[in-house]
Amino acid sequence: MNGSGVPGDVLVVGTGLIGTSVALALRAEGVRVHLADADPARVDAAVARGAGSAGRPDVVGLVVVAVPPDALAAVVCQALGVWPDAVVTDVGSVKAEVAARVLGTDPAGAERYVGGHPMAGSERSGPQSASASLFRGRAWAVTPHERSAEAAVELVARFAELCGGVVATMSPLEHDRAVALVSHVPHLLSAAAAAQLVSAPAAHLVLAGQGLRDVTRVAAADPALWVQVLTANAEPVRAVLRTVRDDLDAVLGSLASDPGGEALADVLARGRRGTQRIAPVTPSPDVAGHSGVAGLVVAVDGPSGSGKSSTAREVATRLGLRYLDTGAMYRAMTWALLRRGMDVGDAEAVAAAARDVVVEPGTDPAAPKILADGVDVAVPIRGDAVTRAVSAVSAVPAVRAMLVELQRQVIGAGSIVVEGRDIGSTVAPNAPVKVFLVADPAARAQRRAAQTGTAAALETLKQEMARRDRLDSSRRTSPLVQAPDAVVIDTTELSLDEVVERVLEVVRVVPAAQATGQSR
Numbered sequence: 001m002n003g004s005g006v007p008g009d010v011l012v013v014g015t016g017l018i019g020t021s022v023a024l025a026l027r028a029e030g031v032r033v034h035l036a037d038a039d040p041a042r043v044d045a046a047v048a049r050g051a052g053s054a055g056r057p058d059v060v061g062l063v064v065v066a067v068p069p070d071a072l073a074a075v076v077c078q079a080l081g082v083w084p085d086a087v088v089t090d091v092g093s094v095k096a097e098v099a100a101r102v103l104g105t106d107p108a109g110a111e112r113y114v115g116g117h118p119m120a121g122s123e124r125s126g127p128q129s130a131s132a133s134l135f136r137g138r139a140w141a142v143t144p145h146e147r148s149a150e151a152a153v154e155l156v157a158r159f160a161e162l163c164g165g166v167v168a169t170m171s172p173l174e175h176d177r178a179v180a181l182v183s184h185v186p187h188l189l190s191a192a193a194a195a196q197l198v199s200a201p202a203a204h205l206v207l208a209g210q211g212l213r214d215v216t217r218v219a220a221a222d223p224a225l226w227v228q229v230l231t232a233n234a235e236p237v238r239a240v241l242r243t244v245r246d247d248l249d250a251v252l253g254s255l256a257s258d259p260g261g262e263a264l265a266d267v268l269a270r271g272r273r274g275t276q277r278i279a280p281v282t283p284s285p286d287v288a289g290h291s292g293v294a295g296l297v298v299a300v301d302g303p304s305g306s307g308k309s310s311t312a313r314e315v316a317t318r319l320g321l322r323y324l325d326t327g328a329m330y331r332a333m334t335w336a337l338l339r340r341g342m343d344v345g346d347a348e349a350v351a352a353a354a355r356d357v358v359v360e361p362g363t364d365p366a367a368p369k370i371l372a373d374g375v376d377v378a379v380p381i382r383g384d385a386v387t388r389a390v391s392a393v394s395a396v397p398a399v400r401a402m403l404v405e406l407q408r409q410v411i412g413a414g415s416i417v418v419e420g421r422d423i424g425s426t427v428a429p430n431a432p433v434k435v436f437l438v439a440d441p442a443a444r445a446q447r448r449a450a451q452t453g454t455a456a457a458l459e460t461l462k463q464e465m466a467r468r469d470r471l472d473s474s475r476r477t478s479p480l481v482q483a484p485d486a487v488v489i490d491t492t493e494l495s496l497d498e499v500v501e502r503v504l505e506v507v508r509v510v511p512a513a514q515a516t517g518q519s520r
Helices: 015-028 040-048 069-084 096-105 150-162 173-195 208-218 223-232 234-258 260-274 308-319 326-339 347-354 385-393 395-411 425-426 442-451 457-472 497-515
Strands: 009-011 033-036 060-065 086-091 113-118 141-145 166-169 295-303 322-325 360-361 370-372 414-418 433-438 487-490
Touching: 009 015, 009 069, 015 033, 015 040, 015 497, 033 040, 060 069, 060 150, 069 086, 069 223, 086 150, 086 326, 096 173, 096 326, 113 150, 113 173, 141 150, 141 173, 150 166, 166 395, 173 208, 173 223, 173 234, 208 414, 223 234, 234 260, 234 385, 234 442, 295 308, 295 497, 308 322, 308 414, 308 497, 322 326, 322 395, 326 347, 326 385, 326 414, 347 385, 370 433, 385 395, 395 414, 414 425, 425 433, 433 497, 457 487, 487 497
Parallel strands: 009 033, 009 060, 060 086, 086 113, 141 166, 295 414, 295 433, 322 414, 433 487
Antiparallel strands: 113 141, 360 370
């Protein structure tokens, strides 16, 4: 038994977003974690994030299965057989089917299986999007079946709490009915609303505001994964959909023939009351009781590969703040110009064309979206073509002026973590918290390789990043430069959690000084 309360090492099977986030959370608590995945590249990426070690361990006390729904039951049963002394849990979103499969396949080992389901996730996927704080303050269902051993249930509950979850214990069937209501059907309704936009006139979509984005945000998740989830939980989902259909039929009838709109008013009124029953998210320990966080602006600057994105997102998540990736805005602009066939070396043409590009950044650290001309470009902007062209586009003064103004509008009254190359010096020079991240070239190249999954040689990556540094540092408008009052953090030898903690130390000190009227 280690100091965390988890006996021995932990094996995480599946190194996607959830599995790697579990591993990162455990590592932050001092637990020794081993990683396994059918895709060795994903294991390598998770190892590069500091989530654990690759290779088969000799003994483990807990196995956490974090694989897609269609493989979940088989992998859980396999784990019970391969690790006869370990407790096995999973993080899948459907529980009754897995429990039934375990009871039918391995009755003797079934007492060591206890299902689990953290109610947290993101529209982004993969180990590069994982976060140690993903589960902090979020509900985590623990779902023992009728033969689960009491000691196994207690261990899985301790594990969930160690990851930051708030444990809710229920039967597998009760869980599946609950998630059909609070997760699965809402996802379907979001997808149904977003699907109406595919054939909508572009002139209509220019009127879209934050309300539409809020309603459709989760629809951006992987459709193939959600087909598996919804199919596995078909009956509970169908039951909820029937009641939704009844309400929609009542609304249609009211709009057609009810002058007073009583049925319509009833659905709207019940909807409002329903929102009031949603339990609030438990505040992060980093923000609880911290009087200086509201309105705070945290500026995170530094060159590529220094850890800006991961650090800024994690700090925003822990503090309950918004998050803005300004680099993604320049990449989105570049993507849109390349799509138009622009020669990005022609500064005058770029300046003229940029005026017609609509860039819309998201501010949710759990799912940071970026739109260019109404298209979600979060994935394509990380491609080689955009990477090669973005420095030229971002050096055009008219482009920078336009996007800096948009960035300042998004920052607004604060409560945001902003990352980029000129935040503390140009975009938000009065930000009370400014940090500048640096790292040696080898570490930056290794991180970029893990982030992008590229097969390029590290030396090639180092050369490309050095070229980008020269371009960014030498441009006339808003060059990459450390603000005089920024706190410099060398991330070369630090884990992500260590870097985040360094930033949080600055946050804890600066707002407190401001609150007492002191200046920095």
